[in-house]
Amino acid sequence: MTILEAKKTIVQKIKAASKSPELDADVLLQALLAKDKTFVLMNRGFSLSGEQESRLREWTAARAKGLPVAYITGQKEFYGLNFFVDQSVLIPKPDTEILVARAVQLLSDRIDARSGNKDLGAKAAAQKCGGLEVCDMCAGSGCVAISVIRALADDERISVDKLPRWTLVDISASALAVAQKNASALLTPAQLEKVSFVQSNLFDALPKKFDAILSNPPYIPRKDARALLKDGRSEPLLALDGDIAFDGSPSGTSDGLEVFRRLAFQARSHLAPGGDFLCETGEYNAESAAEFLSRLGYGNVKIELDLEGQKRVVCATKGLAQGFKRSAGEQTIKAR
Secondary structure: OEHHHHHHHHHHHHOOOOOOHHHHHHHHHHHHHOOOHHHHHHOOOOEOOHHHHHHHHHHHHHHHOOOOHHHHHOEEEEOOEEEEOOOOOOOOOHHHHHHHHHHHHHHHHHHHHHHOOOOOOHHHHHHHHOOOEEEEEOOOOOHHHHHHHHHHHOOOOOOHHHOOEEEEEEOOHHHHHHHHHHHHHHOOHHHHOOEEEEEOOOOOOOOOOEEEEEEOOOOEOHHHHHHHHHHOOOOOHHHOEOOEOOOOOEOOOOOOOHHHHHHHHHHHHHEEEEEEEEEEOOOOOHHHHHHHHHHHOOEEEEEEEOOOOOEEEEEEEOOOOOOOOOOOOHHHHHHO
């Protein structure tokens, strides 16, 4: 079977399950052959080995049942980097890149501000900048934190000493294992020394405070999250369903924001004064998320749009001195 024949076969068999069968076929062939798009395009007469044909039949059958290409190949590009993924983590989505971009801008500004202290020597200034502490809550594959670290490191003004220290947190041990694998593959040894991994139900196992907290938590309404999985995509429900209580049981809410509310409430105690909270939400509940942050007493609350113009990331700051307002439902969250 040639590449051309293989592509035609794949497209025919997966077109009922895929919105982009030709693109999926190209990606599967590139992964199968460990070649780039140009090779697949320019070598349509290249013959596959018997082993490759057998593996491709398995991959095609899996895709026809709805399994995403990223889970089949074990890799997904995000923010210009190639991440390992399996079914214990969500597949990185382009929507989340705005969270990364906003975090890079924010942390770059913080590092610049600290570096600009003329009363410090160069070494002391670097140490002070490196004192930034950042948390990636609900880290999953680690794509958010790792992408931010790589983007900051690519800035020639930011040395390794100035990079923040990172704590990647997830309730799932298997998800943390994926994040660790990606960090080892995509970060330098010096960068990796700045990263730690903690298994925790939100902040339960985290006594420390952070200068910034980033998160892409579950935020899809329970009913919708279950409906999404009917197409065979096999993403973890735990990472999608935003209507779950602290013990994993249904919360009884239906807006997808129960996990967010608990996260936002707990984050108040884990942010340093003036610390930043950046969280991805859905376009359908971003306004409600922003209103909740305001009621909790966060300042500078605003919503960032993704590449499609949808409301995607809520940003806020912990006040330097003012106390937090009490909010409707706070006692319920606090009781846990």
